[in-house]
Amino acid sequence: MNRQTLRYHLLGWGLLVAYDFVGIYGQHLSNLRQMLLLQFTFxxxxxxxxxxxxxxxxxRYLRKNRVPHLLLGLVLAPVVFAATRYALEQGLLPLLFGFSNYTGEVNLLxxxxxxxxxxxxxxxxxxxAWGVQDAFMQERRRETHQLLQEKTQAELAFLKTQINPHFLYNTLNYIYSEAYLVSEPxxxxVLRLSDLMRYMLHDSPDGKVEVRQEVAYxxxxxxxxxxxxxxxxxxxxxQQGAPQEQRVAALMLVPFVENALKHGIIHQAEKPVEIRLTFPTPQHLLFEVHNHISHHQKDHTTGIGLANLRRRLDLLYPEQYELAIENDGSVHHTRLLLPLDGPRPLPPATPPGRAVLAESAA
Incomplete structure (x- = not known):
């Protein structure tokens, strides 16, 4: 019960007690004090x-539809009322004020x-009262959930704009056609860059792609x-293991590799960058990147960055992933364990008489 609800309760009970006091006090009874105390205990x-x-x-029981427990609790409710009144009127009032509600020997029964x-x-x-309060709370939870979803989608959209340079992709076809006449390599x-851009611009309702697509990228x-x-x-x-159609959040693996290439040693055969992708279970992906740290001046552009990636992980896999980063000054090791989603459901069959336009390849 929050403070605002508590204030409402106090106000309601205060008005009810005040109403009792005014009603009894206006009768000019000889035993006014006793009547006021008895009404208060009531x-x-x-x-x-x-x-x-x-x-x-x-x-505890109505919200969870535990009907047998609810019925038993309702049966016991009059007992709570009677026991409280018995303790106050036959125990506390005689002890403090020398009178009780009922005369003679009266027991709890x-x-x-x-x-x-x-x-x-x-x-x-x-x-x-509980029904009204629960309805307001449910509505507030729905609004909060909706706002959280909108906030999450907005943040993910913002993150995606950082790694989706559309203007480059729009010119790659032209560059490829011109470059082919000059040099096949x-x-x-350019063609590989086009594939990268096509993947980065790929969209899905939940932002998930098949693992094989992420590996190809x-x-x-x-x-x-x-x-x-x-x-x-x-x-x-x-890569160990061959995932079928399990799905993972797009562009989740390459930032670790980008970080290793940017800050690691890549030109020494005895200190290679090691990237391992395994599948400890059919429902999990384990990605590890191990590199020696280069202390020479390197490109300081941030890319999407590990901080950005952590934010994406928190948004897409809240309390579901494991990320461990070890850095002793000479070696950097990253270990990421992610849950995998099942295959995407097949789209509904095309109704007879309707054509499907395939997306033209760039």
């Missing part, structure tokens, strides 16, 4: 059954028989570097 008993239902019974129906209205009030490099990325450095590029990429 309201305290009402509070006991109200909060028994409001805070304990309905949240008598209170229970005499008060069964008195607690029923407050049980209904508690049910109504140059044309091949990584291989193209490394191939471009090999073409650039020729025989001075020592990077070993090994």
């Amino acid at each position: 309201r305290l008993s009402m509070m006991s059954i109200f909060y028994y239902c409001f805070l304990l019974l309905f949240p 008598h209170y229970l028989r005499d008060n069964v129906e008195r607690g029923l209205p407050m049980m209904m009030v508690a049910a109504t 140059l044309a091949e490099a 990584l291989e193209n990325y490394l191939a471009l570097h090999r073409m650039r450095f020729e025989d001075k590029f020592f990077v070993e990429f090994t």
Whole structure:
């Protein structure tokens, strides 16, 4: 119960007690003090059954549809009311003020028989109050969830704009056609770059792609570097296991490789960059990158960066991934364990008489 709700409860009970006080005080009774105390204990008993239902019974059993437990709790609710009233009127009032509600020897069973129906209205009030509050809370949760989804999509869209240079892709076909007339290796490099850009611009409703597509992107990325450095590029990429159609978030692996190539040693055969992709289970992907750290001046552009990647991991795999980064000043090792999604459902069959236009290849 938050502070605002607590204030509403205090205000409601305060108005009810004030109403009782005004009603009794206006009667000019000789035993006014006793009547006020008895009415106050009655309201305290009402509070006991109200909060028994409001805070304990309905949240625990009604919200979870545990009907047998709910029915048993409702049967016990009059007992709570009668027991509270018995303790106050036959125990506390005689002890503090020398009088009780009932004269003579009265036990708890008598209170229970005499008060069964008195607690029923407050049980209904508690049910109504809890229902209204729960409806507001459900609506607030839905709004919060919707806002969180919109915020997540906005952040992911922002991250994607950092790695989707559309203007380059729009000119690659022209560059390839011109480069092929000059140099086949140059044309091949442009073609691989085109494949990289096509993958980066690929979109899916949930941002997931098949693992084989992510691996193909990584291989193209490394191939471009090999073409650039020729025989001075020592990077070993090994893959164990053959994932079928499991899916993973797009562009999740290459930032680790980009970081290793940017800050690692790539030109020494005895200190190669080691990249390993394994599948410890059919539902998990394990990606490891191991490189020796270069202390020479290097490109300081940030790319999407590991901080950016951590944010994507938190958004797409909250509390589902394991990322360990070890750096002792000479060797850098990254280990990423990701859960895999199942294959994407097949699209519905095309209705007869309708044509499907295939996307033209660039």
